[in-house]
Amino acid sequence: DAGVIQSPRHEVTEMGQEVTLRCKPISGHDYLFWYRQTMMRGLELLIYFNNNVPIDDSGMPEDRFSAKMPNASFSTLKIQPSEPRDSAVYFCASSPTASNQPQHFGDGTRLSIL
């Protein structure tokens, strides 16, 4: 079975540019999560969805960040405009039935903003 698929795996861009990260959750999973990981702050939950509806976006750093889930098989995390401090590894995860159920993580997108 295919796991959570994230793209791209690596992204390098200049500050001010728009960045779009993509995620395909495991089929049948009702929950989708976006995390950011840095050395300084560890693994932080940005936002999560239940049945395509955003439930908690209190972890989104600021208005430059936005996330959408137009259907059950696709989600995007967008940063516009990007800044060097946004450099991190961004993970997408999904879980079947509840927010505390075991999550399945993708391989992450390593984002570098120059």
Add this chain to the structure above:
Amino acid sequence: LAKTTQPISMDSYEGQEVNITCSHNNIATNDYITWYQQFPSQGPRFIIQGYKTKVTNEVASLFIPADRKSSTLSLPRVSLSDTAVYYCLVGGSDTGRRALTFGSGTRLQVQP
């Protein structure tokens, strides 16, 4: 909120049993305890989840005392490939973000 506390790091040798303890003094009645493992450059991977007493799978065991204020992840006979960061999470299906807080984790280094 059920905040978790774990040791920052642990060292072990191949073949030894490793026990990592997580404290969660304010655990709620509906909360489960979940452990994840993360290797460098990879996303966390689910290891084990439990509610009370003992849970065992092919990878690890989870020991939870009666008061549930702590839990211990036990890795039998570790190998070099068990070198990773281990996270303890606590939460129930109704706790939203609280069940999704990873904390700093425990960095396990296994030596030959």
